[in-house]
Amino acid sequence: MSFAARLLAWFAEHGRHDLPWQHPRSAYRVWVSEIMLQQTTVQAVIPYFERFVARFPDIESLAQAPLDEVLSLWAGLGYYARARNLHKAAGVVLDRFGGDFPQEFEQVLSLPGIGRSTAGAILAQAYGLRHPILDGNAKRVLARHAGIDGWPGRTAVLKSLWDVAETHTPDAQLVDYSQAIMDLGAHVCRRRTPDCAHCPVAQDCVARQQQRQSELPASAPRRQRPRRETRMLICLDDAGQVLLQRRPDRGIWGGLWSLPELEVGQNLVEICQQRLGLSALEVHDMPPLIHNFTHFELRILPQLVRTRPLAIMDADDLAWYKIAPDMVPGMPAPVTTLLSRVET
Numbered sequence: 001m002s003f004a005a006r007l008l009a010w011f012a013e014h015g016r017h018d019l020p021w022q023h024p025r026s027a028y029r030v031w032v033s034e035i036m037l038q039q040t041t042v043q044a045v046i047p048y049f050e051r052f053v054a055r056f057p058d059i060e061s062l063a064q065a066p067l068d069e070v071l072s073l074w075a076g077l078g079y080y081a082r083a084r085n086l087h088k089a090a091g092v093v094l095d096r097f098g099g100d101f102p103q104e105f106e107q108v109l110s111l112p113g114i115g116r117s118t119a120g121a122i123l124a125q126a127y128g129l130r131h132p133i134l135d136g137n138a139k140r141v142l143a144r145h146a147g148i149d150g151w152p153g154r155t156a157v158l159k160s161l162w163d164v165a166e167t168h169t170p171d172a173q174l175v176d177y178s179q180a181i182m183d184l185g186a187h188v189c190r191r192r193t194p195d196c197a198h199c200p201v202a203q204d205c206v207a208r209q210q211q212r213q214s215e216l217p218a219s220a221p222r223r224q225r226p227r228r229e230t231r232m233l234i235c236l237d238d239a240g241q242v243l244l245q246r247r248p249d250r251g252i253w254g255g256l257w258s259l260p261e262l263e264v265g266q267n268l269v270e271i272c273q274q275r276l277g278l279s280a281l282e283v284h285d286m287p288p289l290i291h292n293f294t295h296f297e298l299r300i301l302p303q304l305v306r307t308r309p310l311a312i313m314d315a316d317d318l319a320w321y322k323i324a325p326d327m328v329p330g331m332p333a334p335v336t337t338l339l340s341r342v343e344t
Helices: 004-016 027-037 042-055 057-062 067-074 081-097 105-109 115-127 138-148 155-168 174-187 269-276 335-342
Strands: 228-234 239-248 278-285 290-291 299-308 318-322
Touching: 004 174, 027 081, 027 115, 042 067, 057 081, 067 081, 105 115, 115 174, 115 269, 138 155, 138 174, 228 269, 228 335, 269 278, 269 299, 290 335, 299 335
Parallel strands: 228 299
Antiparallel strands: 228 239, 239 318, 278 299, 290 299
C-alpha cells in the first residue's frame, strides 16, 4: 500500500473527525482555524475558535469589525500579527472576491498572513483540492519517514520536504489526507516520544529503521535566549481608571492596548508629564513579572502610579479604562495579569 493509503486507513479509525471547524466545514472556518493553529496546539485553539466564530460567523462580519474587537478575542493566543493579518485579509476577500473565499492557489497565497502550507491546507480542507501541506507536524512525519537530514529552516532541506510532500499527496480524499498527516504528527509521530508501534507508515520509515527518531528532523541552531527589561506604568486616576497605550502595529503585541513603558533609567516623573500629560502623585513598585517569548525573555518591572491629569488628553494611542474583567480592548496576557493584581 502507498504512504497515503496507509495513512488514510489509519485516519479513518484513529483520526480527529469532530473538531469544531469540521462541523460545519466552510472555507472561512477552515481559514480561521488554520491561522489560529500556527504556533498553537489544537486544544489551546478550540475555545478561542468557538468564541471567535460566534462573534464573527462569516468573512463580512470579520472584515467590518473594529480591529480592537478582533484583537480582544485573540488576546492570550499570542503572535498577534496573525489576528491583524486575518482582519486585513477579510477586507481583501470582501473587496476583491465579493466575500467568497478564493479557490485559486495564487489568490489565496496573496492574502496577508497566508504562506504556502497554510494556503494548501485551506484549499485541501475546504474544497478538497490537491495541494500538499507542510506544517510542523507534516515536516516531522516526512523528515523521519524519508530520512531527510538537516534543519527544515534551511532552504535546501525545506525543498526536499516539499518534494516528498508532493510525492505522497494523493489525488483524492484530500480533506482526510491533509488532516491525517497533521494528526499523525500530533499524536503518533510526536517530537519527543514517537509511538512507532502504532504508526501506519513505520514499516518503511528511515528514522525507525536507523533508530534516528530523536535526531530527525534536526533542531534549529541553538542560540542563547537574551533577557530584556522594561518598566510598565500602571497609571491610575481618582476614578480608578487605568491609562492604556496602543502599541505600534509592528513588533511584539502589535496593535494591542498595553501599559505605557519606559526604559529602566528614564525619569518617571518627566515621562508622565511630557509624554502622558500626567502628574505623578504617588509611585509604588510592584513585584517583577517574567514573560517568555520564543526568542527572548522579558522582565517587566511594574510601577503603580497614582496620577492627576495636567491637561485634556488628545492622543489616539492613549485611553482611560475602568479596570474590570470585561475590559473591552485586547491586551497582552502579562498586562492582564498585572491589572488583576491592582486594587483600585
